[in-house]
Amino acid sequence: MLYTQAARVIESTQEQKGSLKSLVFASKAKNQKQLYALVCETLKFRDIINTIVKETALFKREKFLKKNPVLAQVLVYEFLFGKGIRCSGKMKNVIMSHKAALQASLTRIKIKQQVSKNQDLLPKDVTQQGNGILGMIMNIAILGNGIVGMIINITISGNGIVGMIMNIAILGNGIVGMIINITISGNGSLGMIINITIPGNGIVGMIMNITISGNGILGMIMNITISGNGILGMIMNITILGNGILGMIINITISGNGIVGMIINITISGNGILGLIINITISGNGILGMIINITILGNGILGMIINLKISGNGILGMIMNITISGNGILGMIINLKISGNGILGIIMNITMDGYQCVSSLKKKQFMKDLHFDDLLVFAPNTDLHDNVLYQQGDIILQDKASCIPAHVLCPPLGSHVIDTCAAPGNKTSHLASIINNTGKIYAFDLDTKRIGTMGNLTAKAGVMNTQLFNQDFLKTNPTDNKFQKVEYILVDPSCTGSGIVNRNDHLMGAQGITKARLRSLSSFQVMILKHAMEFPNLKRVVYSTCSVHREENEDVVAEVLKCNKNFALKTVMPSWTHRGLEGTDVGKHCIRASANVDFTNGFFVALFERTEMKFEKQAAFDDRRGDTSEKFAHDGNGDDTPQKGCRYEEDNLSTTRTKPDVTASVQRTVGVKRASDSVGKKKKKKRKKQFKPVTAK
Numbered sequence: 231m232l233y234t235q236a237a238r239v240i241e242s243t244q245e246q247k248g249s250l251k252s253l254v255f256a257s258k259a260k261n262q263k264q265l266y267a268l269v270c271e272t273l274k275f276r277d278i279i280n281t282i283v284k285e286t287a288l289f290k291r292e293k294f295l296k297k298n299p300v301l302a303q304v305l306v307y308e309f310l311f312g313k314g315i316r317c318s319g320k321m322k323n324v325i326m327s328h329k330a331a332l333q334a335s336l337t338r339i340k341i342k343q344q345v346s347k348n349q350d351l352l353p354k355d356v357t358q359q360g361n362g363i364l365g366m367i368m369n370i371a372i373l374g375n376g377i378v379g380m381i382i383n384i385t386i387s388g389n390g391i392v393g394m395i396m397n398i399a400i401l402g403n404g405i406v407g408m409i410i411n412i413t414i415s416g417n418g419s420l421g422m423i424i425n426i427t428i429p430g431n432g433i434v435g436m437i438m439n440i441t442i443s444g445n446g447i448l449g450m451i452m453n454i455t456i457s458g459n460g461i462l463g464m465i466m467n468i469t470i471l472g473n474g475i476l477g478m479i480i481n482i483t484i485s486g487n488g489i490v491g492m493i494i495n496i497t498i499s500g501n502g503i504l505g506l507i508i509n510i511t512i513s514g515n516g517i518l519g520m521i522i523n524i525t526i527l528g529n530g531i532l533g534m535i536i537n538l539k540i541s542g543n544g545i546l547g548m549i550m551n552i553t554i555s556g557n558g559i560l561g562m563i564i565n566l567k568i569s570g571n572g573i574l575g576i577i578m579n580i581t582m583d584g585y586q587c588v589s590s591l592k593k594k595q596f597m598k599d600l601h602f603d604d605l606l607v608f609a610p611n612t613d614l615h616d617n618v619l620y621q622q623g624d625i626i627l628q629d630k631a632s633c634i635p636a637h638v639l640c641p642p643l644g645s646h647v648i649d650t651c652a653a654p655g656n657k658t659s660h661l662a663s664i665i666n667n668t669g670k671i672y673a674f675d676l677d678t679k680r681i682g683t684m685g686n687l688t689a690k691a692g693v694m695n696t697q698l699f700n701q702d703f704l705k706t707n708p709t710d711n712k713f714q715k716v717e718y719i720l721v722d723p724s725c726t727g728s729g730i731v732n733r734n735d736h737l738m739g740a741q742g743i744t745k746a747r748l749r750s751l752s753s754f755q756v757m758i759l760k761h762a763m764e765f766p767n768l769k770r771v772v773y774s775t776c777s778v779h780r781e782e783n784e785d786v787v788a789e790v791l792k793c794n795k796n797f798a799l800k801t802v803m804p805s806w807t808h809r810g811l812e813g814t815d816v817g818k819h820c821i822r823a824s825a826n827v828d829f830t831n832g833f834f835v836a837l838f839e840r841t842e843m844k845f846e847k848q849a850a851f852d853d854r855r856g857d858t859s860e861k862f863a864h865d866g867n868g869d870d871t872p873q874k875g876c877r878y879e880e881d882n883l884s885t886t887r888t889k890p891d892v893t894a895s896v897q898r899t900v901g902v903k904r905a906s907d908s909v910g911k912k913k914k915k916k917r918k919k920q921f922k923p924v925t926a927k
Contacts, residue, residue, distance in 0.1 A: 233308070233321060235259050236268045237301040244300075272307040278351055279306045282335045292324050310336050311348050370398045386414045400428045415443045429457045441469045458486045470498045483511045496524045512540045601806075605633055607829075623690030628656050631729075631823040631833035635774040636660040638802055638837050639720055645669045646715040648765070650703040650758060651723050653677060655684035655693075661720065662693040671696040672713070674703040704757065708764040717769040719762045723755050725775040725782050729832020731825050748781045755786045756793075763794050763838070771797070774835045778824070783834040784814040790838075791816070797838040810834070 239253045247253065250269065259265040272279070282288075283302060288295055295302040305325050309315055310332060315322045325332070336348075345351060370384075382400065400410065414424065424442070442452070456466070470480065484494065498508065512522065522540065591597065591609035599605035607630070608614070619625045636657050641647050643665050649658045652673035661671055673696050675681045681700045688696055699706075706713070726743050755775070762771050773790075775782050791799060799819045808827050810817030816836070823833040 231317065232259070232261075232265060232268065233301060233304050233317065235265055236272065236304045237298065239265070239269050240272065240300050240304070268304065268308070268312070271312065272304050274352060275307050275311050275348075276303060278336075278339065279303050279310075281339065282306060282310070282332060285335045285338075286328060286331045288328060288332075291328065294320065294324055306332065370396070370400075382410045382412075384410075384412045384414075386412075396424045396426075398424070398426045398428075400426075410438045410440075412438070412440045412442075414441070424452045424454070426452070426454045426456075428455070438466045438468075440467070443470070453481045455483045457484070466494045466496075468494070468496045468498075470496075480508045480510075482508070485513045487514070494522045494524075496522070498524075508538075510538050510540075512538075599630060601803075602630075602633060602637065605630060623687075623692060626656055626659060626691060629831045629833075631776070631828070631830035632656065633660065634803075634821070634823070634833065634835050635720055635722055635772045636664060638835055639718055639770060639772040641665055641669070641718040641770075643668045645718055646713075647671045648703075648713070648716050648719045648762070649673045650719060650721045650762060651675060652698075653680035653684040655688045657720060657722060658684070658696055659688055659691040659693050662688070662691075662695055665695070667693065667695045669695060670715070672699060672716070673697070674699045674701060674706070676700070676702050704761055706761075708761075708766065713765060714767060716765050717767055719765065719768060719771045720774075721759050721762050721771060722774045723758050725751060725755070725777040726779060727776055729776040729778045729824070729834075731831050743779070748779060752781045752786055752789075755782060756789050759786065759790050760793060763790070763797055769840055771838045772835065773838070774833065776831055776833055778822075778832045778834075780811055780814070783822075783836075784811050784816050784820065787816045787820065787836045788814065796840055798841045800837045800839050802835055802837050810836075 235257050239250070239257060242253050243250055251266070254262055254266045254269065257265060280303070283306060288302065288306075289299070290296075292302075295305075301321075305315065305321055309325050309329075315325055339351065340346065340348075343351060384398075386396070396414070398412075410428070412426075426440075428438070438456070440454075452470070454468075466484070468482070480498065482496070494512065496510070510524070524538075591607065593609055593612070596606050596608045596612075599607050614620050614625070614627060617625075620627060637660075639647075639661070641661065641664060645665055646669055647661055647665070649661065649671060652658045653675035655673065658671060658673045665671075671693075673684065675684065675698075678700055681698055685698055726748070728743065755773075759771070759773055762768070773787065777783060787799065791797070799816055801819045802821045806821045808822050808824065810820035810822055820834065820836040823830045825831065
């Protein structure tokens with residue numbers, strides 16, 4: 231019920247259990263905007279309501295309201311100042327039984343204060359600050375001409391559903407020009423929509439301090455245009471903070487012409503789901519040109535999308551320090567266009583990200599992966615196992631290298647796919663994500679316990695197109711009718727696991743892996759890869775291991791190519807610089823990954839394609855195998871003992887990882903179960919699926 235929910239929110243704010251907005255959003259009300267408006271308006275009129283309640287002796291007459299004093303405030307507000315009691319039953323009857331007394335009390339207060347409108351009863355500090363449903367809609371025009379020109383201090387705050395919608399135009403011409411301090415803050419559902427235009431001409435031009443903060447669902451949408459012409463030009467400090475669902479959308483245009491040109495310090499930070507979308511255009515012409523310090527921070531799901539255009543012409547040109555950091559699911563998309571013409575030209579310090587950013591990630595920081603769109607990179611030792619998104623199956627944890635095989639296989643929608651050594655199922659979930667739960671995936675594993683675990687994990691991830699087989703893949707019949715549509719196979723067999731960081735093998739040294747064991751594993755790997763190529767309609771097969779040994783990687787690929795002339799080796803991810811071993815014929819077509827080069831576990835991936843058939847859309851498949859994937863999943867692997875067609879896999883994201891330059895990664899199960907699906911929607915209870923894998927007879 232709306233009124234009882236509003237009363238609970240007000241009581242919680244009085245008990246300091248959280249901010250007003252957070253409590254409203256946590257209430258799970260059907261109409262949160264309506265609830266927020268009712269709470270805000272009740273609090274605005276609370277003093278007047280308390281006076282009316284006392285004057286009418288409402289609590290003495292009604293025990294129900296005496297037991298629920300905050301609910302009484304909400305009901306009195308709605309009856310006298312709001313839209314009327316919009317319910318039936320006891321609450322409405324209690325208020326309507328005292329209708330005449332309540333209205334008479336309000337009338338007496340208006341007469342006493344000599345006002346005719348309810349809004350005029352509010353204190354000036356409330357109306358000026360702008361707390362309420364609409365908050366503030368302002369148009370401010372200030373003109374100043376003279377010796378001093380303008381010395382202005384503007385403080386504006388708006389709290390409410392809309393927060394602030396502003397247009398501020400300030401003009402100043404004179405000896406000093408403009409000295410301005412502007413502080414703007416807006417809290418509410420919409421936050422702030424601001425257009426500020428400030429031109430200043432004079433000897434000093436402009437000296438400004440602008441601080442803007444916006445908290446709310448939308449955060450801030452801003453257009454700021456500042457120009458200053460004069461001897462000094464512009465000295466500015468601009469600080470912009472935006473916290474909320476949308477964060478900040480900002481357009482800043484600054485131009486300054488004069489002897490000094492521009493000395494600017496801009497600090498922008500945005501925290502929220504969207505983070506920051508910023509367009510900054512700065513131009514300065516004069517003797518000094520531009521001295522600029524720009525610091526931009528963005529934390530949130532989207533992080534930051536930034537376009538910076540900076541040009542400076544003059545004797546000095548430009549001296550700049552630009553520091554940009556963005557932490558979030560998307561991280562940062564930045565376009566920088568900087569030009570400077572003058573005697574000195576440009577002296578710049580720009581701190582950006584890349585692999586340097588990956589290696590410098592700190593605790594609780596993450597970023598979008600440099601190669602794969604839906605992969606997030608976390609700092610070492612990050613543990614997300616208790617995170618609700620992981621527990622619900624909205625995200626999958628795995629090492630980045632383990633995401634590559636399914637990405638390279640890249641089956642189109644509706645494909646029939648085989649995962650030969652599937653448990654515990656992360657690569658299978660990845661494949662299901664890529665084909666958006668269409669088609670069919672046949673997942674094999676010999677270990678009964680692991681195949682059972684796989685059933686639970688794939689169900690949690692929302693996988694619905696997979697059939698599990700508790701049997702050795704080598705015993706399958708490639709001509710079986712149910713496999714006649716299979717065109718894509720992922721072979722990720724048992725291996726030494728020598729590439730896995732923090733495995734015990736490295737403590738044993740080279741003696742831990744004997745030549746006999748390598749030969750045994752290599753023979754098995756050749757056998758299972760050959761068997762995969764026997765499926766009559768197979769178009770593509772990916773072979774991968776988490777081994778660093780040539781015997782399990784390049785040598786296996788070369789041996790299979792000798793025995794099977796129907797398949798050719800294709801170049802995997804051409805822009806990936808870490809290729810297979812030199813000195814081998816196949817190395818340049820394959821890729822490797824390692825902790826010291828790629829910040830991942832050691833890994834190897836090769837791609838085979840059938841040569842005896844010509845397929846339509848081959849070019850499209852090649853394009854999809856580029857560096858940017860549309861969908862990704864997770865997995866880790868490696869084992870000390872091969873298990874007849876199924877390899878041991880383990881979650882490689884854990885608190886036990888110690889190597890500082892290896893990053894953990896998380897993948898969202900796109901196309902299967904999106905993380906966004908669990909936000910703002912009431913979840914339906916589902917029966918837990920019981921998986922019954924097919925058992926070999």
